[in-house]
Amino acid sequence: MIDTLDRIPPENIYLVNPARRKRLPFFDALVPAGFPSPAENYIREKLSLDELCVVHPDCTYFVKAVGESMTPDYIYPGSILVVDSVKLVFSGSVVVAWVNGECCVKRFVRKGHMIMLESSNEKYPPIYVHLGKDQFRVLGVVTFIVSKPPKYVRLSGWE
Amino acid sequence: MYALVDGNNFYCSAHRSFDPTLEGKPIIVLSNRDGNVIARSNEAKALGIKMAQPFFETKELREQHDIVVFSSAYELYGDTSARLMSVLTQFAPDVEVYSIDEAFLWIEEYVGLYPTYQDLGAAIREKVDQWLRLPVCVGFGPTKTLAKLANRLAKKTPELNGVCVLDTPEAIEEALWGFPVEDLWGVGSRLASKLKKEGIRTAYQLREVNNEWIRQAMTVNGLRLVHELRGLPCKLLAVSPPAKKTICAAPSFGKLIPDLAIITDALTTHLSRSCEKLRKQDSLCGAITVFLHTDRFRRTPGNGLPAKQYAGSITLVLPHPTNSTTELLKYAESGLKAIFRFGYNYLKVGIMLSDLVPGDYRQKGVFVEGPNEKLIALSSVVDKVNRRYGQDKLRLASQQYNPDWPMKQKYLSKRPTTRWEDILEAK
Numbered sequence: 001m002i003d004t005l006d007r008i009p010p011e012n013i014y015l016v017n018p019a020r021r022k023r024l025p026f027f028d029a030l031v032p033a034g035f036p037s038p039a040e041n042y043i044r045e046k047l048s049l050d051e052l053c054v055v056h057p058d059c060t061y062f063v064k065a066v067g068e069s070m071t072p073d074y075i076y077p078g079s080i081l082v083v084d085s086v087k088l089v090f091s092g093s094v095v096v097a098w099v100n101g102e103c104c105v106k107r108f109v110r111k112g113h114m115i116m117l118e119s120s121n122e123k124y125p126p127i128y129v130h131l132g133k134d135q136f137r138v139l140g141v142v143t144f145i146v147s148k149p150p151k152y153v154r155l156s157g158w159e
Numbered sequence: 160m161y162a163l164v165d166g167n168n169f170y171c172s173a174h175r176s177f178d179p180t181l182e183g184k185p186i187i188v189l190s191n192r193d194g195n196v197i198a199r200s201n202e203a204k205a206l207g208i209k210m211a212q213p214f215f216e217t218k219e220l221r222e223q224h225d226i227v228v229f230s231s232a233y234e235l236y237g238d239t240s241a242r243l244m245s246v247l248t249q250f251a252p253d254v255e256v257y258s259i260d261e262a263f264l265w266i267e268e269y270v271g272l273y274p275t276y277q278d279l280g281a282a283i284r285e286k287v288d289q290w291l292r293l294p295v296c297v298g299f300g301p302t303k304t305l306a307k308l309a310n311r312l313a314k315k316t317p318e319l320n321g322v323c324v325l326d327t328p329e330a331i332e333e334a335l336w337g338f339p340v341e342d343l344w345g346v347g348s349r350l351a352s353k354l355k356k357e358g359i360r361t362a363y364q365l366r367e368v369n370n371e372w373i374r375q376a377m378t379v380n381g382l383r384l385v386h387e388l389r390g391l392p393c394k395l396l397a398v399s400p401p402a403k404k405t406i407c408a409a410p411s412f413g414k415l416i417p418d419l420a421i422i423t424d425a426l427t428t429h430l431s432r433s434c435e436k437l438r439k440q441d442s443l444c445g446a447i448t449v450f451l452h453t454d455r456f457r458r459t460p461g462n463g464l465p466a467k468q469y470a471g472s473i474t475l476v477l478p479h480p481t482n483s484t485t486e487l488l489k490y491a492e493s494g495l496k497a498i499f500r501f502g503y504n505y506l507k508v509g510i511m512l513s514d515l516v517p518g519d520y521r522q523k524g525v526f527v528e529g530p531n532e533k534l535i536a537l538s539s540v541v542d543k544v545n546r547r548y549g550q551d552k553l554r555l556a557s558q559q560y561n562p563d564w565p566m567k568q569k570y571l572s573k574r575p576t577t578r579w580e581d582i583l584e585a586k
Contacts, residue, residue: 058245059290061576067586081585085290096585101180105585137179
């Protein structure tokens with residue numbers, strides 16, 4: 001009988017918004033009823049580069065490299081540097097720093113009371129920073145370098 | 160123990176954090192339409208530039224000194240603020256974001272990591288400086304009001320090195336002794352002059368007044384304030400404030416506007432912006448308020464007498480909740496027409512969306528139709544297009560982009576943390 005049915009009050013009826021669809025992982029495996037899916041333990045978040053490259057999201061900056069002073073360190077013009085300001089700076093770290101207002105990416109080397117900022121490209125002379133005399137401020141340590149692969153064709157012998 | 164961490168000249172410092180050459184230079188930041196000065200570095204304060212001073216008045220000073228000017232870059236400030244707040248959660252699990260540059264921390268359990276509150280304060284300052292290149296001051300107190308007071312002392316007293324701890328009755332008493340009542344948190348200018356008439360000039364004097372008198376003169380809020388000064392916490396940490404119940408947009412024009420067409424244009428812009436926010440949090444609004452007012456401080460040029468004033472507002476309850484800009488504009492425009500009076504120079508038109516309900520809420524009245532689903536769908540498409548191609552690329556025709564409105568920002572600055580095209584470049 002229709003009277004015995006519980007009526008659904010109108011406020012309990014919701015409009016489904018198809019624009020807010022979420023993707024769910026699909027497992028192409030049979031699931032025996034009453035038995036938990038063996039795949040359940042293997043459901044993982046999707047991989048993300050952020051997770052890999054950005055350890056401290058609040059203290060990480062993206063910086064674009066210009067110039068060729070660091071090409072032997074795989075930093076090319078247009079490379080995006082992932083710069084972490086939490087990581088401590090040691091001799092040998094590649095850092096992004098401001099020297100007298102100019103922003104540069106260089107290898108940090110401590111030399112007594114001075115700091116040497118070394119370019120890995122030999123054509124570029126090192127910069128010596130006199131602490132207290134020069135304006136010097138480190139943004140952070142370069143933790144990853146994002147570049148596109150270079151485009152060229154290697155000439156082979158039989159050509 | 161509560162701590163209040165507050166950024167020093169936050170907007171100026173945010174610009175400095177990506178350009179160390181600005182260190183030591185006077186900086187000013189201008190309001191939305193380059194009308195007024197809304198932030199000053201210490202150097203700019205020392206030159207005598209006042210808060211909210213009209214920008215054109217600073218011309219002479221700018222010719223004499225090398226003052227760096229920025230139009231406000233809220234994207235940069237917002238992101239810098241989010242980073243700061245997130246960093247602060249490393250020092251205390253409970254952080255109440257009080258404003259864009261201030262946060263209360265509840266730090267009872269964490270003080271063990273640092274031998275003293277002084278050390279904790281110094282550590283916060285050091286880390287925020289290293290990680291975000293921002294100067295902050297830290298005030299500690301047994302109540303939020305006292306933490307706020309301590310913070311102010313830390314800012315005003317260079318010898319404190321940015322940290323002020325009020326942890327003993329003696330320290331509190333000494334701090335309250337010379338602290339002017341008008342600088343207390345929650346004491347406005349009207350209340351301050353009322354208190355001064357009674358001879359109450361310092362926080363110490365206020366603390367000693369009996370409860371009955373305070374309740375009568377300052378209501379229960381005043382009583383709370385006094386209890387807090389005595390070290391009894393009345394204002395607790397609000398860690399997760401409830402979702403927004405109203406959305407409001409009312410930036411001023413930057414100059415006085417007498418013309419209904421331009422005001423309608425501005426109203427459409429505010430409304431589009433507010434509707435975008437509404438749709439972003441997936442809500443519908445059930446009521447809309449339009450308000451309009453003249454510049455209350457304006458004096459008539461020539462005779463210097465106060466200019467004639469007008470302020471009007473109207474609230475319209477909608478037949479059904481909606482978030483469609485097109486639909487809401489119909490009501491907003493008729494509201495504006497109803498309150499607009501000819502013959503005044505207006506400073507500001509504003510819009511407030513209230514009675515917000517969740518986006519899937521649909522309740523049709525008996526004699527009215529529900530919201531136009533097509534318009535709601537259209538709005539979300541418009542949002543998507545604008546997100547991809549830039550704000551206002553698709554807009555309503557009544558938002559004509561009058562050259563007078565919105566006025567172009569002249570001193571644009573970079574947003575190195577939120578735009579790829581603005582990121583820092585390193586040689």
